[in-house]
Amino acid sequence: MPTSTPIDIRALTKRFGAITAVENVTFSAQPGRVTGFLGPNGAGKTTTLRVLLGLARATSGTATFGGTAYAALDDPARRVGASLSSDVFHPGRSGRDHLRVLQIAAGLDAERVEAVLRRVGMSDAADRRVGGYSLGMRQRLGLAAALLGDPGVLVLDEPINGLDPAGITWMRVFLRELAAEGRTILLSSHVLSEVAQTVDDVVVIARGRIVMTGALDDLAAGVEARVRVDAADRAALSATLTAAGARIDTPDHGHLVATGLDADAVGRAALAAGIPLTLLAPLGDDLESIFLRLTADDAAATDTTTDASSAFAGEVAA
Structure with missing residues (x-):
């Protein structure tokens, strides 16, 4: 290991x-x-x-x-093995020869070249010139190089x-x-x-x-809840939710976005104020957003x- x-x-x-x-x-x-x-x-x-x-x-x-x-x-x-770029290969050199140069320079056993080629699934393409490799193949070759010393x-x-x-x-x-x-x-x-x-x-x-x-x-922890919400009396709704502790934004498409309250809290505040809602939807915050x-x-x-x-x-x- x-x-x-x-x-x-x-x-x-x-x-x-x-x-x-x-x-x-x-x-x-x-x-x-x-x-x-x-x-x-x-x-x-x-x-x-x-x-x-x-x-x-x-x-x-x-x-x-x-x-x-x-x-x-x-x-x-x-x-330590590292791969910082997929464009560090000589385009006229084969994948196997690229690894051999690195193996010799690092003083590693020659058998490591074949072992890492197998590990990344590149054995069949190892004698092709790197200049003809796809991006995915170059990424695999970079991984093989990083793994040479195990x-x-x-x-x-x-x-x-x-x-x-x-x-x-x-x-x-x-x-x-x-x-x-x-x-x-x-x-x-x-x-x-x-x-x-x-x-x-x-x-x-x-x-x-x-x-x-x-x-x-x-x-996602600690990220404030956001709710898309609207009512016929938008001004009253905005004032009610602001008083309840939310920050209110009005996107270009018109409805309100309340930040700092979840959908349940927004609904309860509107109900207590006697404001019928026409829209109530939590804004899903996936990891990417x-x-x-x-x-x-x-x-x-x-x-x-x-x-x-x-x-x-x-x-x-x-």
Whole structure:
């Protein structure tokens, strides 16, 4: 069984010149669990992972594997596997040769190449040039590369991005199997719906700051109830619900949205005031809509974090 350790990120800040890509980021990922690192494009996910893997220097704070920085790990290929891009392959090289180069560089046994090709279902395509691979095949090859050293920790940047439904299903099952073996898995994504059935824990980042951490079910905890409601006397209804503690909005389509009261409380307040309702419906908040609300400001902002990361892509930790 692979030796697994937690991932610990503490008070991590990274600045690119005048741009703060991530600020005071703190979270952890535990063995035997899949942790989703979620946020819109440009929120700071890739920057955080690059610092974690020693590809960029932290301005302040730490990012470690069980207390040890990546650069200080003994035999890092056997401790940590990573896949940060599906476009790091030489298009004229076969999948098998790509893995052989990595295997030799890491000082691993040659048999590991065939073992990981089998594990990700790529044996039949291993002698084809990577330039002819689909996105799904490149994602599998990236996973194979990450698994070469049979590491206890996996760090994956957008592993489900661009996959078709069959590919997403395969990736979901595969990652759950890896976690069941006791590995620590940290994966990033900008689309919660693609990973909601995969992750155990979530870390949500927006504009470089953590806005929520916890178990997946905690994402919905503490979110205020919202109810779509209407009446012939809309002004009286609005005043009644405001007095009961709700915040009232009037969307473009006319009815009221009461935030802070559930449907039962809204109905009781209207009944007590003698106001007949023409509409009463809780606004269903699925995980994706909650995620979008948590990150709404970031999604609307200019993607300066990504621009900064690209400008400093050559930065490598000393």
